[in-house]
Amino acid sequence: MKVKIIENATKTAVKTKITEARIKTILPTITDAWRFNFRKNSKGKNSNTYILTANNSPNQIEGCLIIITENRFQDYMAFVEVAPHNRGENRKHDRVAGCLIAFACRQSYINGKEGYLAFDVLEENEDDEMKLMELYSRKYHAVRLGESKTMIIIPEGSEKLIDEYLKF
Amino acid sequence: MKKTEILPNDLWNDKKLKNINKFIKDHSEKQSKERKIRNKLLSIEYRLEDYIERDDVEESEVLDILDFVKMYLKALQITKKELAEYFGMKDGNLHMYLTGKRKLNTDVVLKISSFSHTKPEYWYRVQVKNDLLKLKEEKTKEYEKYDYKKLIPL
Numbered sequence: 001m002k003v004k005i006i007e008n009a010t011k012t013a014v015k016t017k018i019t020e021a022r023i024k025t026i027l028p029t030i031t032d033a034w035r036f037n038f039r040k041n042s043k044g045k046n047s048n049t050y051i052l053t054a055n056n057s058p059n060q061i062e063g064c065l066i067i068i069t070e071n072r073f074q075d076y077m078a079f080v081e082v083a084p085h086n087r088g089e090n091r092k093h094d095r096v097a098g099c100l101i102a103f104a105c106r107q108s109y110i111n112g113k114e115g116y117l118a119f120d121v122l123e124e125n126e127d128d129e130m131k132l133m134e135l136y137s138r139k140y141h142a143v144r145l146g147e148s149k150t151m152i153i154i155p156e157g158s159e160k161l162i163d164e165y166l167k168f
Numbered sequence: 169m170k171k172t173e174i175l176p177n178d179l180w181n182d183k184k185l186k187n188i189n190k191f192i193k194d195h196s197e198k199q200s201k202e203r204k205i206r207n208k209l210l211s212i213e214y215r216l217e218d219y220i221e222r223d224d225v226e227e228s229e230v231l232d233i234l235d236f237v238k239m240y241l242k243a244l245q246i247t248k249k250e251l252a253e254y255f256g257m258k259d260g261n262l263h264m265y266l267t268g269k270r271k272l273n274t275d276v277v278l279k280i281s282s283f284s285h286t287k288p289e290y291w292y293r294v295q296v297k298n299d300l301l302k303l304k305e306e307k308t309k310e311y312e313k314y315d316y317k318k319l320i321p322l
Contacts, residue, residue, distance in 0.1 A: 009226075055204065071189070072189070073189050073196070074192050109210050118192075145187065145191055148187070152188065159210060
């Protein structure tokens with residue numbers, strides 16, 4: 001699907017698309033300075049892998065997402081990550097993560113799960129986890145499941161995210 | 169930062185899944201009727217958008233306007249006959265439009281779009297997409313003679 005991200009330096013919109021990874025797609029892995037091994041984890045049962053690429057540089061992956069669709073009530077966002085060059089203060093693009101998460105919410109609707117999307121927040125220390133959970137709550141309308149590290153985006157939040165990131 | 173690989177098994181187990189399912193099931197049941205219907209309509213709308221955007225639709229995957237309208241009818245629990253009545257049309261007449269036997273006109277498109285809360289252009293695009301898919305299969309070659317390079321001496 002066609003989406004737009006923002007080039008940080010110029011604050012201009014960049015035309016991109018989110019597509020399902022094909023067998024021949026070379027997915028990122030930890031040796032490419034990514035945190036997750038998408039190459040290996042994309043082979044999981046009932047998991048779908050998607051990549052976000054800019055139209056003018058289709059061979060460079062800007063962000064990657066793996067969704068597990070086997071659960072009856074919700075889709076599970078197992079892995080989502082932006083490319084190393086889209087991290088930090090000097091990042092090349094903005095909105096990559098938002099577009100991928102909104103896309104996962106949209107898939108949940110399509111898959112008949114009413115927009116419910118679950119995911120876990122795992123960091124090496126608890127402070128970082130708390131900060132990240134707060135960010136997901138504020139920016140991506142996620143709610144924390146009790147005192148756990150699991151967060152859930154409910155239908156209203158999903159719809160808002162889709163409108164914000166995919167209809168831009 | 170230390171690079172630690174996170175594996176699916178680190179994230180997922182039956183107990184956790186049970187808790188998530190319970191939360192979502194309870195939450196889902198508490199949603200208003202209007203919200204539940206909206207969830208279903210959004211699901212159809214996104215499928216409709218994807219169908220229009222996809223450029224690799226196979227013959228076996230072709231969906232008529234009727235197929236999408238049926239999804240809306242199911243979500244809203246009404247029959248096609250009832251819809252025809254709401255539209256002030258005969259069931260047979262509406263059926264012709266929905267199956268592509270009669271070309272969509274603005275009146276029908278605006279009725280369907282208003283009924284389903286979708287953009288009118290979506291319905292025209294489904295019609296055009298399906299027409300082109302049929303044409304591709306049948307006789308694309310016949311139209312090659314209309315290439316400007318073959319028609320106009322340059």
